[in-house]
Amino acid sequence: MTLARYIHPRTTALAPVFGRSPWLGLESDINRLFETALGDFAAPVFEHRFPVDLYEDKDNNYVRAELPGLTRDDISLEMVEGYLTINGDRKVTDDDGKVVETISLNRSIAVPDAVVADKITAAFEHGVLTVTLPKREEAKPKKITIAVN
Amino acid sequence: MTFLQSIVPSLARPAQPAKVETDARVRPAFNLREDEHGYSLTVFLPGVPKENLEVTDHDGLLTVTGRRAWAQPKEWTALYRETSRAHFELVLRHEGDIDLEKINAELKDGRLHLLLPKAEAARPRKIAIN
Incomplete structure (x- = not known):
């Protein structure tokens, strides 16, 4: 069992205006890049500190x-x-x-x-x-x- | 078109329905342990009551979604904030080795404890040799 770092089309901030956008793939690729690089930073710290x-x-x-x-x-x-x-x-x-x-x-x-x-x-x-x-x-x-x- | 599709793969994908989820989600802190009987998953979901919690399994993706119940009253002014208002979402991929009928979930004081037993077929078996 592994953490699913990325699920294909979920958020589409640059929502396609005419059916679909050719940039959709690029955008999700960039999202995935950030998700992998920053994913664990964004997770709340819970061991010794609490918000x-x-x-x-x-x-x-x-x-x-x-x-x-x-x-x-x-x-x-x-x-x-x-x-x-x-x-x-x-x-x-x-x-x-x-x-x-x-x-x-x-x-x-x-x-x-x-x-x-x-x-x-x-x-x-x-x-x-x-x-x-x-x-x-x-x-x-x-x-x-x-x-x- | 096929050449173009090979350069821009998204053109080859079927059009997605315009389902836009714009609300922010954060991945909650969690612990996952595995033994021969199954997985034990602890997810920390502060401020999430039972009725706002959803655990789904679809296409080998186990999703835990929790929505915070508390909203800041109008008269309250925030002086300092460290928490976020975003909902929690944790997605874990598994290989279909979980016995979905026997999942046991318990939410107490903002901590969700899930016991995911492995399916009989996925457990290690000792094979007798004649």
Whole structure:
């Protein structure tokens, strides 16, 4: 069983306008070239690093981390001096479900100070961790109406 | 025309239907192990629930397609991003030695575990010598 690096006609960015384009073959050849050369670079790295996203809205900051294959019990969160640390243990199992290796993952994310540290909540669903960090009242955007005389 | 076709092979191919798949796909991280009984495939699909996952086998190509369920709410502003919104697609070619009826798939916390047993005919057999 091997990785199919390329399947013949799948994407046609230069879509043929009149039935088919003579460049179609050339384009897919170029695509295949890049696919073979860069294919493994484009694959997400998953051994020791995991990707993190930061979002905000007017009430909260959000941190989303992709941790596929971990369970809730494998993840722990810490908030120390403005840094949110995500710790996780990825357990590599063999076919019988026996743990053969544990890879420990951790990452610290600088969080703006204006966060209520004891009201942080986290949810884990489908391998994605979402941490909600509520903003302090004074950090929320305020609307001030100024009378013009 | 035949000379031209020999230079530009795409002219000799039958016209493809205008089926354009423009959505981006990334190949998910995966592990593949083989033993005498079959293959064990682990695919990491963060953010993909069961109903968005498709495993198909067609023409010797085993395809795992997963679509992320989460979409960024309108009020959220991205400050920093490392993940992509692209769907996952993994295509593996096999030589028809898999017993398709007995594939066992399990998706848990963003990790898909597939057990693909080899067909009886493809397993190594010891031949008795008289």
